[in-house]
Amino acid sequence: MADPSKPARSEDNGLAARRGKPTLRTIAEITGLAVTTVSRALAEAPQISAETRRRVREVAIEIGYSPDRAAQRLKTGRTNVIAVLLDPHEEILGYGTSIMSGISKALQGTSYHVIVMPNFLNTTNVEAVNYITRNSMADGVIFSRTEPLDPRVMVLSEIGFPFVTHGRTELSTPHAYVDYDNFTFAYQATRRLIAKGRRKPALISGPAGFTFTGHLQHGFMTAVREAGCAYEILSGIDLDSPAGNIRDRVRQRYTEADPPDSFMCGGEVCALATITGMSDCGLTLGNEYDIVAKQTSHLLGAIQPQVETIYEDLTATGEDMGRVLLQRIGGETDVSKLQLLLSPQIPANW
Amino acid sequence: MADPSKPARSEDNGLAARRGKPTLRTIAEITGLAVTTVSRALAEAPQISAETRRRVREVAIEIGYSPDRAAQRLKTGRTNVIAVLLDPHEEILGYGTSIMSGISKALQGTSYHVIVMPNFLNTTNVEAVNYITRNSMADGVIFSRTEPLDPRVMVLSEIGFPFVTHGRTELSTPHAYVDYDNFTFAYQATRRLIAKGRRKPALISGPAGFTFTGHLQHGFMTAVREAGCAYEILSGIDLDSPAGNIRDRVRQRYTEADPPDSFMCGGEVCALATITGMSDCGLTLGNEYDIVAKQTSHLLGAIQPQVETIYEDLTATGEDMGRVLLQRIGGETDVSKLQLLLSPQIPANW
DNA sequence: CGCAAGATTTAAAACGTTTTCATGATTCGA
DNA sequence: TCGAATCATGAAAACGTTTTAAATCTTGCG
Known part of the structure; x- marks a missing residue:
């Protein structure tokens, strides 16, 4: 008393x-x-x-x-915080939104909060994870744009800090990830172009250095090799390029010899920019050329419904990542439970 | 060692x-x-x-x-955290990205971190601020989609909790805000349509209930009244509507009597959807109709350069909000230093 | 009735800071 | 030379929680 x-x-x-x-x-x-x-x-x-x-x-x-979270944190060493590393590139057309929305959903009802560590300024991405672990700012980390030998993964695995990546690595130490099967996506998308009678598909691929870029190219190449048709991987641009650059590059390509007759676009903005570049040349979609693209929002369908798409549900991805990370933090070590490969939904009428 | x-x-x-x-x-x-x-x-x-x-x-x-931030926090009661309330609506085309990027810039070098509280699930937005203040999750809050009698502003003002809004209110108690002069934007944009010879501009306005929606409409109305021309505020859709709905509504409107001959669009997606709806009707931009839109990214310029735009720099806005909030937290009470109205940059050739 | 074994509850220390108040050194003016 | 003022440092308490170890209260059993 x-x-x-x-x-x-x-x-x-x-x-x-x-x-x-x-x-x-x-x-x-x-x-x-x-x-x-x-x-x-x-x-x-x-x-x-x-x-x-x-x-x-x-x-x-x-x-x-x-x-009082500060007191709990001080005493237990646990922060009840999940950090999401966001890259500026990831935001156009709401990548970040969808992912965050999914993560929030997974964390709802738990004592966990999301904190966004924007890489907007500064530094290499490995510095961000160092910062988080050193200052124990979070109990776990989520990030994407994974590289085959991702230094963040190496650092975090080394010290045993819980994390989940969006995308896989080629490191021998297994780790938690959630990934979209970009090989299958690219393979099916390219086959679709060929099935429509196109004979020279072009790939607008991911930026060099990321694992998923390799998967995209592998899927694309597998399809064109199977069909034995010509192909092209458009140089000088990638999915991170500003829409204007993609447009310019596509237009310019058409002034040169032997242009492609169809495009496999890894993103919606990319598809729109391609269409614009093509119509600059007087060509219309579905007529002189076709596009298949990955769709992650509902923008494309409303603007250019002629573009055929395969959907990637980023909100579901975020939710999976949140759930997996929670398991990992909770002590789960069985990697088979911590690794998810999400299959593309191929449209029924293909 | x-x-x-x-x-x-x-x-x-x-x-x-x-x-x-x-x-x-x-x-x-x-x-x-x-x-x-x-x-x-x-x-x-x-x-x-x-x-x-x-x-x-x-x-x-x-x-x-x-x-150890937990210990500092426990002892001092200060969290060194800034909470940003993000609404899902705000993300399409990277509203959130730009704002966050700006805030990060303002906070760089300080001891503050950003934490994003997504309203993605749950609850009214006032519950989110209650949650933050009750659990002292942050030293200050930033949010947008401000309403004339915004309950969040009332609650926070009441208890003296530092915050900055993106957008103004009509409350008598002054508070920190950073706003874009949407009246001037809408006024100038509409005048531009009229100057190009259009005689019935249509406004696709913001969602009902937000302060900036009123400003847009006021600016629009002022311009059409001055010119004494016909006008229309497109019903049934607003800037939050899915692109598909906007497109459908525009197309449908053209099947009816006395359609508008130009559009004032408050956003880029809206402009794209409008263009799509119009070309569904066989009409081409710059020919049968014109559009002026607000531009917040570089998408539109690459895709549809014929659309005339006035730029709103959201990164700068975020940076201003961060700076203002820091001042407010630091004890600044002189509201004149805490209130910023950003002027639209009217293109020189108008 | 007495005592061991559970079943509940509690006191006190600890987490890493900041802060209040005190203390030991210097230096200074007269 | 003696306090007084200034300067530089320290001891200890406190923030609100969790946790270890111990105390107290019930029971059950012989």
Whole structure:
């Protein structure tokens, strides 16, 4: 109980403390229990009698108690925070939105929060993970744009810090990931172009250095080799290129000899830019040429419904990543449970 | 470095503590100073001798010390965190990206971090700010989609919690904001349509309920009234509508009597959807109709350069919001320093 | 009735800071 | 030379929680 023995200074011992935010002590005073007991009761420890647990819970709700995260964090070393490394490139057309939305969904109802560490300024991406681990800013990390020998993965694996990547690596140490099967996507998309009678598909691929870029190219090449047709991987541009550059490059390509007659675009903006470049040359989609693209939002369908697409559900991806990371943090070590390869949904009428 | 002196149990008194993360005590032990002094020295307190400060700083860097944010937070009550409330609507075409990028820039070099509270699931937006303030998750909040009588603003003003809005309110209590002058934007954009000889501009406006929607409409109306021409505010759709809906609505409108001959679009996706709807009807931009739009990325220019635009620099907006919030947190109460109205850059050739 | 074995509860230490208050050195003016 | 003022440092408490170890209260059993 409070301590009325010192009447002199402001009696900030017992009840006066009840002015500010309610704390464990507030509940302890109200119920007449010890702080320890209250803490245990709220943690649903089995050693605390059911009756006491009930009463404590009741009072906690009554006075609107919520634990001080800073104190919990200090004591336990756990932050209850998930950090998402976001790259500026990932945002155009709401990549980030979808991913974040999915992660939020997975974390709902848990005590975890998302914190976004934008790589918007600064530094290599490995510095960001170092920063997070060194300052213990989070209990786990999520990031994408994974490279075959991704330094972030190496660092985090090394120290055993929980993480999930969007995309795979080629490292021998297995780790948690969620990936979209870009090989199958590219393979099927390219086959579709060929099935429509096109004889020289062009690939607008991912930026060099990322694992998924390799998968895209592999799928594309497999399809064209199978069909034995001509092909081209458009040089000088990639999915990260500004739309204007893609447009210019496509237009320019058509002034040269032996241009492609169809395009496999890894993204929606890329598809739009390609269409624009082509119509600059007086060519119309579905007529002189075709496009198949990956679709991650609903923009393309509304603007250019003639473009055929295969959908990648990034919100689901985010949700999977959140769920997997939670498992990993929870101590799951069985990698088979921590590795997800999502299959492209091929349209039924193909 | 480690300490091989105690092979038995870990005598976690002195040096053994040096195993884990370096702390103030680690530095204190190395330098022979008291923890208090080290803390003060790192805070550059003037009462600590320059020489001591130097030495402490040196050791701190040497051993890679960085303060435990949880402990600081617990002690001081300050979180060193800025919360950004993000709405899913705000993301298409990277609204969030730009804003976040700007905020990051403003916070760079400070001890502040950004945490994104997605409203992706749940609840009214006022619950999100309640959650943040109740759990003291941040020292300040940033949000947009401001309403004339925004409940978030009322709640936060009430309790004196620092915040900055993107957009103004019509509340009598002044508060920090950064806003784009949407009245002027809409006024000039509409005048431009009229100057090009159009006689019935249509406005595709913001969603009902937001302050900026009113500003857009006011600017639009002012321009058409001045010119004494016909006008229309397209019903049934707004800037939040899916692109497909906008497209459909525009096309449908053209099957009816007395259609508009030009459009004032508050966003890029909206402009693209409008163009698509119009070409569905066989009409081409710059020929049978014109569009003026607000531009916040570089997509539109690459895809449809014929659309005339006025630019809104969202990265700069984010940076301003970050800076203003920092001032507000720092105790600035002079609202004139906390309120920014950004002027649209009207193209020189208009 | 007495005591061991559970069943509950509690006291106290600890996490790493910051801060209040005090203390030991210097220096200074007279 | 003696306090007084200034300067530089330290000891200890506190923030709100979790956790270790111990204390207290019930029971059940002989």
